[in-house]
Amino acid sequence: MARRRFFVDRIDGDRAELTGDDARHLARVLRAEAGQQYEVSDNQRAYLAEISAVSAQRVAFRIVEPLAPEPPSPEITIFAALIKFDRFEWLVEKATELGVARVVPVDAERTEKDLARAAAKRVERWKKIARETSQQARRVRMPEIVPPVTFDAAVSDSSPLRYFLEEQPGADPLLSVLPATRAPSAAIAILTGPEGGWTDRERELAAKAGWKPVSLGQNVLRAETAATAALAILRHAWQILP
Numbered sequence: 002m003a004r005r006r007f008f009v010d011r012i013d014g015d016r017a018e019l020t021g022d023d024a025r026h027l028a029r030v031l032r033a034e035a036g037q038q039y040e041v042s043d044n045q046r047a048y049l050a051e052i053s054a055v056s057a058q059r060v061a062f063r064i065v066e067p068l069a070p071e072p073p074s075p076e077i078t079i080f081a082a083l084i085k086f087d088r089f090e091w092l093v094e095k096a097t098e099l100g101v102a103r104v105v106p107v108d109a110e111r112t113e114k115d116l117a118r119a120a121a122k123r124v125e126r127w128k129k130i131a132r133e134t135s136q137q138a139r140r141v142r143m144p145e146i147v148p149p150v151t152f153d154a155a156v157s158d159s160s161p162l163r164y165f166l167e168e169q170p171g172a173d174p175l176l177s178v179l180p181a182t183r184a185p186s187a188a189i190a191i192l193t194g195p196e197g198g199w200t201d202r203e204r205e206l207a208a209k210a211g212w213k214p215v216s217l218g219q220n221v222l223r224a225e226t227a228a229t230a231a232l233a234i235l236r237h238a239w240q241i242l243p
Contacts, residue, residue, distance in 0.1 A: 005031070006040040006047065006139045008132060015064040017041050017050060023136075024060045033060060040068065040139070047141045071141055073185035075239045076102040077232060080155040082109040082195035083116045084224045086123060092225040093127045097134040097144050099232045104131070106149040111197035120149045152203055156210040160190035165207045166231060167214040168198060168221050175215040175231060179238050189235060193228040 007027070009017040019027065019041075027033040033055050041050045041062055050062035079096055083089065083106050093104055104127070108117040127146045135143040164175060192212060199207075208214070217230050 003139060004038065004040045006042060006136055008136060008143065009041045009043055012043045012048065012064060017062045017064060019060040020058060024058055027060050028055050028057055038065065042141050044142050046070065074100060075187045075189050075235065077235055078103040078105060078160060078190045079228055079232065080105045080107050080158065080190060080192045081228050082107045082193060082224060083112045083120055083149065084196055088225045090127065090130055092228050093130050093146065094134050095229040096232055097131045098138045099229060100236055101144050101232055103145040103147065105147050105155065107152055107155045108149050109152050109195045110200045110203060111195045117149065124148055153206065155192060156207050156212060158190050160188045162187060162189040163212045164215045165192045165212040166194060166227050167216060172214040172216040175217060175234050176238065178213055178215055183239055191228070191231050193224055196224060
């Protein structure tokens, strides 16, 4: 069984500590004791660590050794149009499990205005979800969750590979437009729409900015499903080719 992994704020020499909810979970739920081994990450690299002291609010670790670095993988940013917050939380959770590097909420033209106004106050909750999910998924780095941006700001992204998820007929399947040669650490951006779909103006702006419209098939998917499906396709495509 794989060891549990936790994120720590920093590693000082061969020492690290966990506080807050994670420390309470270790102490009270997992009943951690001195001498037990877990994995910790400082959001840069993972380490094998041994508990040296436990209290209700703090767990102290001694670093045993660094773990082998993970192989390079594509850095994928999802620019996700804001949707109802319970579904956006699901999107953050699943995208984190699938290895997304960054989630950028987007205030699209058809985003509900109440959602757009309240979104900035939700960022900390989305970060908490990303942190908890990253630990469960045994990630070395948590995804970055940034404050909401406008659609115009989203399409100004300069990632070399940029894909605009399009539900209208005529867009090429995502898998068919991926480059034949895929750099292991490629920078990729995906733009996913709101519940009401894109406006013609948004389509024009994305096209002018160099985004490639792509399809995920003939069925119209919910926004959160489309985001995770696109991410899964990209992650798989980069795993099966050198």
